[in-house]
Amino acid sequence: MSTFPDCKLGGSMCWATTDMQFSLTCGVCGDPLSLFLHFDTYEFGLNHGGDPDRFWPLEERHLAPGTPAFDAAREPTGMSVGRGSHVGLFLYTTGPTHPPSFFTQ
Numbered sequence: 001m002s003t004f005p006d007c008k009l010g011g012s013m014c015w016a017t018t019d020m021q022f023s024l025t026c027g028v029c030g031d032p033l034s035l036f037l038h039f040d041t042y043e044f045g046l047n048h049g050g051d052p053d054r055f056w057p058l059e060e061r062h063l064a065p066g067t068p069a070f071d072a073a074r075e076p077t078g079m080s081v082g083r084g085s086h087v088g089l090f091l092y093t094t095g096p097t098h099p100p101s102f103f104t105q
Contacts, residue, residue, distance in 0.1 A: 024101055026092045033090035033101055040086035042074050 023032040044056045063070040081087045082104055092098035 024090045024103060026098050027101070028092075028098045031092065031094065034093045035088050036091045036100075037089040038086065039079065039081055039088075041079065041081045041084045043076055044074060 025031060026033055057073075060070075060073040063073055085104055087102060087104040090101045090103060092100075
């Protein structure tokens, strides 16, 4: 799963939508949670100028925005999270008895 386009294990989550500046915490003990799995609707996005706002593979840069080929490259999994957003599964890494937390933007 970690090699699926637009899916990753670990790392960090983009907080661009909410601009959240704090870590998610465990609902049981209040300790910080760690990002375990991240799913995003898009492999890369476009800013208002039409340029990519994050990773855009070199092999796909010849594709024109708005074309079916561009859309297929931008959404390789065909999965949509919410209204074109992303979701993270956060875990309490110290023990398996605490519940996971999902956060979507």
